Amino acid sequence: MTEAHKVKITYCADCGYEGQTLDLAKALMLEFGARLSSIELIPWEGGTFEVSADGDLLHSMTRDGGFPKHGAIADAVRAHLSRQGRIHPE
Amino acid sequence: MTIDRARFDRGLTYDAYKAQMTRNRERLEENEQRVALSTEDLAAFSALPRPVKVLVLAEDWCGDVIANLPVLGRLAKDSGKLDVRIFLRDQNDDIMQAYLNKGQFKSIPVFVFFDEDFRELGHWIERPASVTEVRAKRRKEIFAAHPEFGSPDAPVDQLAEDVRVRLQAELVRVAHETSKFANAEVVRELREFATRVAA
Numbered sequence: 187m188t189e190a191h192k193v194k195i196t197y198c199a200d201c202g203y204e205g206q207t208l209d210l211a212k213a214l215m216l217e218f219g220a221r222l223s224s225i226e227l228i229p230w231e232g233g234t235f236e237v238s239a240d241g242d243l244l245h246s247m248t249r250d251g252g253f254p255k256h257g258a259i260a261d262a263v264r265a266h267l268s269r270q271g272r273i274h275p276e
Numbered sequence: 277m278t279i280d281r282a283r284f285d286r287g288l289t290y291d292a293y294k295a296q297m298t299r300n301r302e303r304l305e306e307n308e309q310r311v312a313l314s315t316e317d318l319a320a321f322s323a324l325p326r327p328v329k330v331l332v333l334a335e336d337w338c339g340d341v342i343a344n345l346p347v348l349g350r351l352a353k354d355s356g357k358l359d360v361r362i363f364l365r366d367q368n369d370d371i372m373q374a375y376l377n378k379g380q381f382k383s384i385p386v387f388v389f390f391d392e393d394f395r396e397l398g399h400w401i402e403r404p405a406s407v408t409e410v411r412a413k414r415r416k417e418i419f420a421a422h423p424e425f426g427s428p429d430a431p432v433d434q435l436a437e438d439v440r441v442r443l444q445a446e447l448v449r450v451a452h453e454t455s456k457f458a459n460a461e462v463v464r465e466l467r468e469f470a471t472r473v474a475a
Contacts, residue, residue, distance in 0.1 A: 194433040196433045200337070200338060200339030202338060204337075226433070228432065228433055230432055230444075231339070236431050236432075236433065238433055243431050
């Protein structure tokens, strides 16, 4: 059975993080295509930039500092999907 | 990085800055109307022996710019003693690097005050600490009153969308309710600065 895998990117809309959000979303779209059921962009506040996959927090600006490298997020998503049995790690 | 007359004059006037805004101009102008300046506030700036030049770093997407730049705009307009020039942060990184918040964050707005010979008199960054404290306290109260919002430290994307929308509405309400206090605190801090310079 195919499971739905959702990535969420929460970004501070008061901080001008739209560019970084869209760049990361595009990188994930190109990397994973239909293997992700959706990529949700959540405008928020307070300096937030967080990325999660099915509730697993992959990056938090507060916790990890700064913006994530696209490659690191792609690796984390791949590992997450692999754990869920969706794809094999490369 | 040195600010001289030629560089300063390349900045946008307050009205020119507003004219080039691509978003949030309405919010900025609403706050401009809301700013309450007392006779004493204006007297502190009118007492400045000479006009003070104020270099501003700003961007129209920034909430603190939308909230606090109009306070400076009103003080400049109503006192006639502040010559304001605004620079877009993302096109003037050399200036930004000289005024990083706590030496590391590109927080805006930044207001840098100069005398007529471009000697720096002081600078002001982002928002008063008192405003940050009050909003943090109100934020804690919101989470305490609404267990459905979960922990204030938990990722917000874990909330159901309808709950998240309600939390966002509460946060907007707090920002609105504290805006008068925030404006007054910005005026108070800038007034303290003006009084020091005039002395």
